[in-house]
Amino acid sequence: MINVDEAYRIILENISTLPIQEVNIKGAVGLCLAEDAVSDIDMPPFDKSSMDGYAVIAEDTLSASGQPVELGVIEGVAAGQMPQKKVERGQATKIMTGAALPQGADAVIKVEDTEPMQGPKVRLLKGMKKGENVCPRGEDFQAGQVVLKRATTLRPQEIGILAMIGMGKVKVYSSPKVGIISTGDELVEVGRKPTGGQIRDSNSHCLAAQVSLTRAEVECFGTARDDRKSLIHMIKKGLRKDLLLLTGGVSMGEYDLVVGVLKELGVNLFFEKVAMKPGKPIVFGKYYKTAVFALPGNPVATYVSCELFVRPAIRKMMGFTQLSRTIVKAQLETPLRSRGERREFRPTWLRLEDGRLSASPVEWHGSADLLGTTRANSLLIVPEGVESYSAGQEVEVMLTGEL
């Protein structure tokens, strides 16, 4: 049986980045840039005033006597306008934040540092240095410059930059189309009340939510019965997606047909088990370009294996370079025991206080107890061979969302 690292490596080796597509920047936040973004302009596009005030010649602003200087105001320039007149010695141009500096001027004095006068004149209450309150042309970036590199994640600020440089449309890597099938005769739809040995299908809903947060496109095909025909029918539909996720039907019992049907349909399986807890029976394969995961039916096992393996696979398809969740070191609050056989992932509450991370594994009853994970924001990792941790020890914890 392979371990978690080996499984991760095999999965990523067999996942390719999806084709590039062009999208409007209005819907591009969270996607991954598939081209270098090159500016077509200098930013700022001209020497620019960073204040409301008066464009002046710095040398003019300090009188020998230390008395306030008075300058003649020759025009007013708003943002969006271009100055028409050159500022000569003894002159000033009234200027707004963001407006272009007139020729001749080399500084802007804030309106708060001036006094209004009768007629087209202004009194300066302060001396200025050359360049003060002026952003020189091209200071932030220049025409022809790569401002965002390929493989950058598009956050709001990157979207803003793309708008600045005129890229209203942008090339990104496509998001995968993901199909989800839950399997098992014991499953009933959410709307029905389970009777006898039945339970409601929760895995496809939890998985769909996990997948949708990656910005992949999810389709739930519903529940397949534990019979060959039902499985073949649904899996065939699912194999048209970029990624097919199955849950349930991969444990040892004779009623578990999923692996057999996958093989029968020609899915090339790379592994069928991973030494981890929860979640040992985890199947990964490929069918032409379609990646296939069959995840264990226990809700927490499904949840954890999606975080560990499916999410990185999706992120690789989407072109990202940072694939897995962040792992942090934290101080354990309460002692903890493990079997020490397989690597274990324990739902945990991670708390940040005074710059110190502390981890408290939540109470839970094993891999069916999804309610336990609602009290957690992370997964504590117990490596193979570790049978106990004592309180105060340093442990590794995988974040499963924002802290």
Add this chain to the structure above:
Amino acid sequence: MINVDEAYRIILENISTLPIQEVNIKGAVGLCLAEDAVSDIDMPPFDKSSMDGYAVIAEDTLSASGQPVELGVIEGVAAGQMPQKKVERGQATKIMTGAALPQGADAVIKVEDTEPMQGPKVRLLKGMKKGENVCPRGEDFQAGQVVLKRATTLRPQEIGILAMIGMGKVKVYSSPKVGIISTGDELVEVGRKPTGGQIRDSNSHCLAAQVSLTRAEVECFGTARDDRKSLIHMIKKGLRKDLLLLTGGVSMGEYDLVVGVLKELGVNLFFEKVAMKPGKPIVFGKYYKTAVFALPGNPVATYVSCELFVRPAIRKMMGFTQLSRTIVKAQLETPLRSRGERREFRPTWLRLEDGRLSASPVEWHGSADLLGTTRANSLLIVPEGVESYSAGQEVEVMLTGEL
């Protein structure tokens, strides 16, 4: 001029949570639960096998002589089926993971710990304790129990729980409808090449992305010219939303009409300036139930004030209790200077290494330099009165996304 904390307090005092609506759980991830979620079933709904194996009576599994025990197999039960026969002394029922334990049995022996025999018999290679590999009925939660409290954020695991307890539809707080207007004669659309004193409108794109990440519904109205008529026309449309965001047109210059028009239209303004950098001219008001922000036109000022004030306002409307971004303590990597007048927010790269957070403010050229923020993942907070920090000092840093 009020400070950041006072502004934050005034905003939240004047924002109400939006009405409750019922949504399908398929689209509910990221929303806030508006009711207590009560289970209609016990989970597990019956004493349940957590393994593939044989349901047995624990007392039967240890022979006095230490020899393997042999039991008669009376039936097989798959997940989804209910056992028909009671297990008596000397008997076992073949059972699958997730299936209901038959009456009489009190433990499940893993199939790996048994040996097949001829006929309906099984040989046990191990003794069992009562309750082993059995999840007792109602262990995770019970019918009538509140499993998720009102105001819980719906993450994938909470969506799974709602499915388990039959809540295919769920009451959540509504997401606000947000309108965005950029203002300024200098602005041109992304698709056009700016000439003369013009620049492209980037703020409405960056803001729209920031807002969409909160799951609010954004409509961009476009750019209003710096004239009363154009502004009145657009603002009137925007005031029909739950939240109206304007950018630009709030600095001191005479061309800045926004505040005047807001007052003319009857918007009740609570403040017009906040002592912060970037972003001093920040206007907040209410028009009946509509909250209105007019943010400064400098891109980083808009970005920062959205993170600081708009995002918490939206989150309060959506019913969340955790409103503002997480603030962490980190060690400063490079020395830093500030004016020390207003609270300053400096784009910063926060790095987590060996459990230690370190903060490096990125190079940037002030509040127009949005490109600087693309090198950052956080904002370093320089409090009022602090004029410098030296390398190694502990500083406060606000996360602006995932680490």
